[in-house]
Amino acid sequence: MADKPLILAVDHNRRNLELMSQFLGQEGYEIIAAASLEEFDQVLGKQADIKLALVDIAGFDRSVWERCERLRAENIPFIIISPRQSAAIQQAGLAHGARGVLVKPLAVKELLGLIRSLLGE
Amino acid sequence: MSEKRLPTGIPGLDEVLQGGFIPGRAYLARGGPGTGKTTLGLHFLTAGAANGEKALFITLGEPEAMIRQNAERMGFDLSNVAFLDLSPTPEFFAQVETYDIFSPAEVEREPTTRKIVEQVEKLQPSRVFIDAMTQFRYLAADPFQYRKQVLSFLRFLVERGTTVLFTSEGSAEAPDADLQFLSDGVIDLEYAPEGRILAVTKFRGSDFLSGRHSMRLGERGMEVFPRLVPEVYRREFALEVISSGVPELDELLHGGLERGTITIITGPSGVGKTTLGLQFMKEAAGRGERSVVYTFEEGVETLVGRCEAINIPVHAMMERGTLEVVKVEPLRYTPDEFARLVRREVEEEGSHIVMIDSIAGYRLSLRGEDLVSHLHALCKYLSNMGVTTLLINEVEYITGEFRATEVGISYLADNIIFLRFLEMRGELHKAIGVLKKRLSDFEKTLREFQITRYGVKVGAPLTGLRGILSGTPELIE
Structure with missing residues (x-):
């Protein structure tokens, strides 16, 4: 089987990470999960072939945006997942290089469509 | 009935549904909390399991262990009933983190559906009970999806020949009208002030007994008492006259009382109405016929003692x-339940005379409203079955102007016999007379009536009196 595209999922909530791994795994993606900023840093330090990142900002402080800048610097496209509809979050997300901002709860089909288009499939 | 019906496990409900459910259809049982939806489902499943059918209980609320425990207490045998427990486990609560990234509809629907499909395909059940279908509402993104899912779920089951019973927890906030539309039949369960009620509001492809039927939830599960519809019952019987065993009384009645007629025996307290009724029963017992007395006021012992003292054995x-005396406890029964008792006595025990002692007792002791029409239905039923019915009616006034009955039910009676006190020459006497007799002529005079220790005695016609109905007759000079 061909290499599965690697997706980085960042979420403070481990149950959310499990579900994302499960849903995206079914669709043929490989998931690497990070539940804290430390884990996020570790992954960014080690993994080079991340094709896409999904960042749920709920539970993180403002320093999450620094990591987003790092993603931008490494040319990894990423999507911000926001706990609520908020113009401020949307603005901040796009300002730090996000390709899009999604509001929870996500519709699985919509998320998959967005991932596919960002991966150029 | 030509088509095959599936018994529900509740005889009274089968009667309401005219045989039971139509196989391969989906039925809805709806009602508030504690109205017996799950109990109905247990009857439905165990009736199938006892027949060797495969039965499956899909629970989305109550855990399996609890259902089994409650069912056992009510005497259900669930050993052949399979369970699919989709209720949340305690671990679910203990999980500190619940997800919020996807909606519950997206996360839970698929595993739930898969479990159901797996179980149904493995078991191939012929009866499925789903408790409660409304839980699926939370697994659907919107009402349209919900309706579509429920419909296709039911189709999935029904196309396998399964008969489905599902419940809904309908409330003002979450109406279940959609479920009512897409089911083949609807059973409404209700806890009304006058007692528990069962009503069928929809039954595709069949007639059913309409109206609100009494229902009882007891130690043995659910019992349904269909509303008595007298026209349904008819029995051939000889149009003969039954004698009282007292020649003078028979003369007064021009032979006696006909079978299948309703007689009101009316009179003030203590005049001997019950005794007069029992006199007919004593004579019937001599012919080997069975009678039954429903006493609403007097205890069985007092009645027995009183009768023994006046030579009625x-x-x-x-x-x-040849005689059954039943004491009806106050507020124990609804009229439908009482009618069921009477029906059993008539249809299974073959009673020929039924006495209700008294009409006022009936009205006071049974729960519910509109008792006169229930009594009417019961009497019509008895009449159709060829049973001689005696209704005891007590009038409030010991003497004074004459009134036949007080509650506006004289129209029920084919015959009215009245007893009353008379004052003659400074002494208290009792008199008996007939006011109405539909099927034959009768004596228009009064006769003296006595209750002695040798039994009921009726004297020669009292003639030469006037003002009899006023209670203080005078001799015509």
Whole structure:
């Protein structure tokens, strides 16, 4: 089987990470999960072939945006997942290089469509 | 009935549904909390399991262990009933983190559906009970999806030949009208002030007994008492006259009382109405016929003692099975339940005379409203079955101007016999007379009526009196 595209999922909530791994795994993606900023840093330090990142900002402080800048610097496209509809979050997300901002709860089909288009499939 | 019906496990409900459910259809049982939806489902499943059918209980609320425990207490045998427990486990609560990234509809629907499909395909059940279908509402993104899912779920089951019973927890906030539309039949369960009620509001492809039927949830599960519809029952019987055993009384009645007629015996307290009724029963017992007395006021012992003292051998009659005395406790039964008791006595025990002692007792002791029409239905039923019915009616006034009955039910009666006190020459006497007799002529005079220790005695016609109905007759000079 061909290499599965690697997706980085960042979420403070481990149950959310499990579900994302499960849903995206079914669709043929490989998931690497990070539940804290430390884990996020570790992954960014080690993994080079991340094709896409999904960042749920709920539970993180403002320093999450620094990591987003790092993603931008490494040319990894990423999507911000926001706990609520908020113009401020949307603005901040796009300002730090996000390709899009999604509001929870996500519709699985919509998320998959967005991932596919960002991966150029 | 030509088509095959599936018994529900509740005889009364089968009667309401005219045989039971139509196989391969989906039925809805709806009602508030504690109205017996799950109990109905247990009857439905165990009736199938006892028949060797495969039965599956899909629970989305109550855990399996709890259902089994409650069912056992009510005497259900669930050993052949399979369970699919989709209720949340305690671990679910203990999980500190619940997800919020996807909606519950997206996360839970698929595993739930898969479990159901797996179980149904493995078991191939012929009866499925789903408790409660409304839980699926939370697994659907919107009402349209919900309706579509429920419909296709039901189709999935029904196309396998399964008969489905599902419940809904309908409330003002979450109406279940959609479920009612897409089911093949709807059973409404209700806890009304006058007692528990079962009503069928929809039954595709069949007639059913309409109206609100009494229902009882007891130690043995659910019992349904269909509303009595007298026209349904008819029995061939000889149009003969039954004698009272007292020649003078028979003369007064021009032979006696006909079978299948309703007689009101009316009079003030203590005049001997019950005794007069029992006199007919004593004579019937001599012919080997069974009678039954429903006493609403007097205890069985007092009635027996009283009758023994006046040469009516109630004790011996009861021993030989030609008499049954039933004390009806106040507020114990609804009229439908009482009608069921009477029906059993008539259809299974073959009673020929039924006495209700008294009409006022009936009205006071049974729960519910509109008792006169229930009594009417019961009497019509008895009449259709060829049973001689005696209704005891007590009038409030011991003497004074004459009134036949007080509750506006004289229209029910084919015959009215009245007893009353008379004052003659400074002494208290009792008199008996007939006011109405539909099927034959009768004596228009009064006769003296006495209750002695040798039994009921009726004298020669009292002639030469006037003002009899006023209670203080005078001799015509």
